[in-house]
Amino acid sequence: MRRRLVIVFLVPLVAILIALGGAAGWSAAGSVRQSFYTQQLGDLGYFVTSARQALRSGSATVIDAEVTRFREVYDIDVTVFDLGGGVWASGDQDAAALTEEDAERVRLALSGRRAEQPAAVYPWSVADAALAEPVFDDGDVIGAVMVAGDVEAPRAAILQQILVISAIALVLIALGVLLVFRLARWVLSPVGRLDEAMVAIERGEMDARVAEDAGPPELRRMARVFNGMADEIERVMTRQQEFALNASHELRNPLNALLLRVEHLATGLGTEWREDVEETREEGRRMTRILETLLGLARGGRGDSPMSAVDLSTLAARRRDAWRDVAGNRGIVLIGSGETSVMSVTDRTIVESALDAVIDNAVKFSPDGGQIEIGAHREGGACRITVRDHGPGLSEEQAAAATGRFWRSAENEDTPGTGLGLAIASDLLETVGGALTVAAAADGGLVVALQLHDRTTP
Structure with missing residues (x-):
């Protein structure tokens, strides 16, 4: 510039x-x-x-x-x-x-x-x-x-006149160059500082600001507006972090109390309830991990995901079993599909949370008595967990917009929900380098895929 x-x-x-x-x-x-x-x-x-x-x-x-x-x-x-x-x-x-x-x-x-x-x-x-x-x-x-x-x-005499005029012209050109460079610095220095401040805010340095007393009046006004905008963004993010901290902290107490009550109740149950009790404990531990991740995100502004080797097929099977009773209330059958073992290095909690949001969406829009296929696959350099339902499905344009926040199909406005499920799943996967794809199935329904890198070693 x-x-x-x-x-x-x-x-x-x-x-x-x-x-x-x-x-x-x-x-x-x-x-x-x-x-x-x-x-x-x-x-x-x-x-x-x-x-x-x-x-x-x-x-x-x-x-x-x-x-x-x-x-x-x-x-x-x-x-x-x-x-x-x-x-x-x-x-x-x-x-x-x-x-x-x-x-x-x-x-x-x-x-x-x-x-x-x-x-x-x-x-x-x-x-x-x-x-x-x-x-x-x-x-x-x-x-x-x-x-x-x-x-x-x-x-x-003519030569002398030409030399004098040339010397004067060169001096004036040199002065003009100096003036233009100083003018360019005066005009563009505030722009450069604005750019540096924006880059710093993008890196998470929310206290980055620019001086408001340099450059032309228009750029000074721009600097004041930028500083005001940065102050407002910092206040909003601070409030969001405080809310997330308070919410996650307050949820830990009732969750711990619930887990203690489960342990207390488990002492009076027979061995036939052991599997159900263990599933309840696992769900409680998973909720605890989710709260810890939420606390980490709230403290640092961005989380450092604990990456580990995860068998996506086993993870999909466990989440399928966890949702089986909820789906069974409407006669929906959850069916396993895909390969028996698909290893990937990722964040287990994030993948589980994203998969829960997708399964919840599939159960919500599947017809009573229908079925949903859930399984893991390896395709080329990527791993996928797919959730295939047999609901009303979406057009190509609707499928492309389905991951937007608060988006809902006009045909399903009467169905309870906020339109945030797939958007949250998409945001979660992006934190571990993954992506969420939504596509209409060939014979009706919808196929939602959780795309992850094929990393088999930590």
Whole structure:
């Protein structure tokens, strides 16, 4: 994000500075050229007047002296031509052969054409050319004057102007880069702190907050809103933890009292009740494990599941037997299926709780006298516990939404329930890296699968 912000600000700034620098350099070069050619035309006008007088008198002595003196002082060559195009006066310098371009200029001047400022090839250059002007006498051309000035001085002046403007542009670009980076830091630093605080809260550090006195006003307001939201989330989670702690702690006393009463009653029962008493004890121990897990979750915000090797087939059989009487009240038969042994390393309490929620859901929606198949399977790299009922079933869209909290099918709104069973089972399995899938069976009913990793060693 910082890179994009720097590019957005820096590219237009550099483009504007380059455009302004180019315009300034163009203008400065044009000014130097114009000054040079204006001076050259002034010199040409002066010598045209002197050459007219000399050509009228027929004596080149005076004009030769002026040309010589002008060359010594200004290093500018002046040549006077007669009407035939021959050199009539050039000071004490021997007349050199004219170039083709200069000869053309002299020919045009003798034909009566006035001198024109030559066009530069580049805006930062000065054309290396001479200027020729006709000499008139009563409207007739009697000769021509050519001035060839030194162009090194204006070229050096133009180069100096370009270098100065380039240096100024580079300094301004450097200042612009520094300003843009400082602006980006000022704008994005609060965003970075917000991101770090959100990551910290995701890790469970609920006291993470951001400073509210840095950055633009909009981001300061965002920081205040974020801190308020974090405070509210922390309060809600604290209340939830306190509720879970209180509820689980308060449930332990009646559970212990219930287990003591079972032990007391068991002393007066015959041996034929031994299996039922043992099942009751096991259910009590399982409730105790659930309460301990709930206490751990409430204390730490997230539980460290006690992973151990679990035979999912045996676990499914035990939960099937535990629900047999409840299902039998409506004539529903619980049938075992799947493999005889499917080992996985997982949290026994969590898998049992999730399976209970799924079996409860299946019993609730199965028709009286129906049957439910419960069993464990190993498929590829995963282990599954499936619960297959023969109830009304769900469509594909309904099956996809069935694990959502408080979701209930429109056809079963009269059935008692809260719509939380499958959602709780799904959340429990996610804590051990598993997942819950819901799918419609081919011949009616529903297949709910508890997916677990195929880990056979702790």
